Amino acid sequence: MVLPRSEMEFLQPESWAEALAVRAAYPEALPVAGGTDVMVELNFARRRPPALLDLGRVAGLADWGTEDGLLRLGAGVPYRRIVTELAGRAPGLAMAARTIGSAQIRNRGTVGGNLGSASPAGDALPPLLAAGALVELASVRGVRRVPVAGFCTGPKRSMLAPDELIAAVLLPPDAGPEQFAKVGTRNAMVIAVCSFALALRPVSRTVGTGIGSAAPTPVRAAAAEELLVAELPWADRAALPEPLVRRFGELVAAAASPIDDVRGTAAYRRHALGVLAGRAVRRAWAEHRRGGVRG
Amino acid sequence: MRIDCVVNGEPRRADDVWAGESLLHVLRERLGLPGAKNACEQGECGSCTVYLDGKPVCACLVPAGQARGREVVTVEGLGDGDLHPVQRAFIAAGAVQCGFCTPGLIVAVHDLLARTPSPAEEEIREALAGNLCRCTGYEKILTAVRLAAGREHES
Numbered sequence: 110m111v112l113p114r115s116e117m118e119f120l121q122p123e124s125w126a127e128a129l130a131v132r133a134a135y136p137e138a139l140p141v142a143g144g145t146d147v148m149v150e151l152n153f154a155r156r157r158p159p160a161l162l163d164l165g166r167v168a169g170l171a172d173w174g175t176e177d178g179l180l181r182l183g184a185g186v187p188y189r190r191i192v193t194e195l196a197g198r199a200p201g202l203a204m205a206a207r208t209i210g211s212a213q214i215r216n217r218g219t220v221g222g223n224l225g226s227a228s229p230a231g232d233a234l235p236p237l238l239a240a241g242a243l244v245e246l247a248s249v250r251g252v253r254r255v256p257v258a259g260f261c262t263g264p265k266r267s268m269l270a271p272d273e274l275i276a277a278v279l280l281p282p283d284a285g286p287e288q289f290a291k292v293g294t295r296n297a298m299v300i301a302v303c304s305f306a307l308a309l310r311p312v313s314r315t316v317g318t319g320i321g322s323a324a325p326t327p328v329r330a331a332a333a334e335e336l337l338v339a340e341l342p343w344a345d346r347a348a349l350p351e352p353l354v355r356r357f358g359e360l361v362a363a364a365a366s367p368i369d370d371v372r373g374t375a376a377y378r379r380h381a382l383g384v385l386a387g388r389a390v391r392r393a394w395a396e397h398r399r400g401g402v403r404g
Numbered sequence: 405m406r407i408d409c410v411v412n413g414e415p416r417r418a419d420d421v422w423a424g425e426s427l428l429h430v431l432r433e434r435l436g437l438p439g440a441k442n443a444c445e446q447g448e449c450g451s452c453t454v455y456l457d458g459k460p461v462c463a464c465l466v467p468a469g470q471a472r473g474r475e476v477v478t479v480e481g482l483g484d485g486d487l488h489p490v491q492r493a494f495i496a497a498g499a500v501q502c503g504f505c506t507p508g509l510i511v512a513v514h515d516l517l518a519r520t521p522s523p524a525e526e527e528i529r530e531a532l533a534g535n536l537c538r539c540t541g542y543e544k545i546l547t548a549v550r551l552a553a554g555r556e557h558e559s
């Protein structure tokens with residue numbers, strides 16, 4: 110449906126407290142960060158909110174740093190800075206960020222916007238899932254931190270309350286080898302046909318996974334994680350047994366619940382996920398064997 | 405609403421801007437700067453690429469209000485009264501056919517070369533991945549980038 114132009118306000122808070130107050134007073138106002146999802150909807154007259162709530166000048170929202178021993182990434186940090194500044198601390202997320210859109214899109218798009226849109230194809234979400242990230246939600250009522258795993262509740266739906274804003278994501282500091290891969294028709298400018306993220310944590314001998322574009326929300330592959338935890342040759346860093354790689358790929362594919370759509374069939378998605386998972390674990394394990402534990 | 409910003413080094417003002425309007429619309433329809441092109445309005449083609457505070461962005465995806473007080477540079481602002489060397493390289497290489505993609509590409513290449521004066525082939529391709537051209541087949545555009553980077557002997 111094409112909607113005509115309408116009365117629309119432009120609200121432009123400069124502090125976080127002010128942004129939360131505006132959000133509470135005016136929950137119908139649509140937050141806008143980088144605008145790369147919101148503006149498409151406005152340009153094509155698919156959406157006519159009574160107001161835009163610009164988060165672009167909120168002090169601190171585009172900062173990152175450490176807090177409580179966690180890496181705290183402000184919701185407004187654009188992908189470009191994640192690629193250039195956080196490849197060491199959040200390697201999986203940085204790899205995913207580099208695949209998003211184009212240079213122009215990465216200069217503007219944010220993780221807060223990716224979470225806000227809650228698309229099953231959001232590329233920032235699988236690496237956040239794999240890393241066990243928390244999402245910090247804030248309102249005038251207070252602050253809560255929720256696992257990213259439960260944040261998306263369906264396609265384009267999330268647990269964000271009408272008076273809440275996404276403040277940040279929090280990532281554990283003990284990054285180990287991480288991988289992200291996505292399947293699409295080009296290297297750039299593609300919505301993933303499917304994607305996969307893996308995080309190995311050699312110190313705690315734990316494993317995280319995230320699958321994108323192959324279920325109503327990004328999902329973990331729990332059984333596949335358990336397999337690697339139990340069977341990776343953690344102690345002697347021996348070569349990866351091929352049957353383990355194969356079994357891992359099968360369990361990742363089984364964890365997805367893909368559909369047929371214009372971008373690919375369910376069967377293709379399952380197959381591709383198995384391939385991506387095998388590739389990811391080979392690369393991550395090779396990095397572990399080469400480099401030892403990264404801090 | 406009113407938008408005051410600096411465009412191509414000059415303070416500019418636009419009044420009665422609709423809150424949902426894009427920076428691209430303001431530049432083209434209100435400030436008389438039709439260099440940045442409106443082709444897809446969804447971030448897919450890069451024809452509308454301009455600098456916003458020094459970073460190339462799709463002007464079609466910037467709510468105009470976000471440009472308040474910011475600095476915008478469009479293709480019109482790149483040359484110093486004359487064509488910029490990147491523009492001359494596009495002409496010399498025959499990288500312009502219908503020209504619709506050209507202003508966006510010029511800004512993207514200008515940014516690439518400012519950051520990476522001698523980009524590798526893969527760096528050129530990654531930097532220009534968000535700019536579509538439906539005429540040239542891209543080869544001449546790549547030649548123009550090499551030319552502008554002073555590597556014309558390689559093309």
Ligand SMILES: Cc1cc2nc3c(=O)[nH]c(=O)nc-3n(C[C@H](O)[C@H](O)[C@H](O)COP(=O)(O)OP(=O)(O)OC[C@H]3O[C@@H](n4cnc5c(N)ncnc54)[C@H](O)[C@@H]3O)c2cc1C
Pocket residue numbers: 139140141142143144145146147148149164184185208209210211214217218219220221222223224225226230231232233269273274275276298299300301446447448
């Ligand atoms: C050409 C093109 C290519 C793209 N390619 C990709 C791709 O490869 N992979 C991918 O994942 N995405 C892609 N996208 C989609 C988009 O760029 C991403 O989803 C991006 O992360 C959105 O961030 P943003 O800051 O621009 O969000 P906006 O458009 O500003 O906002 C998106 C949504 O999040 C809400 N929101 C934003 N910030 C907050 C906050 N702090 N608190 C609460 N709600 C908030 C907004 O209200 C809105 O509902 C592409 C988009 C375009 C136009």
Ligand code: FES
Pocket residue numbers: 441442443444445446447448449450451452453462463464465
């Ligand atoms: S018109 Fe803006 S990217 Fe195509």
Ligand code: FES
Pocket residue numbers: 499500501502503504505506536537538539540
């Ligand atoms: S010259 Fe026609 S679109 Fe590029």
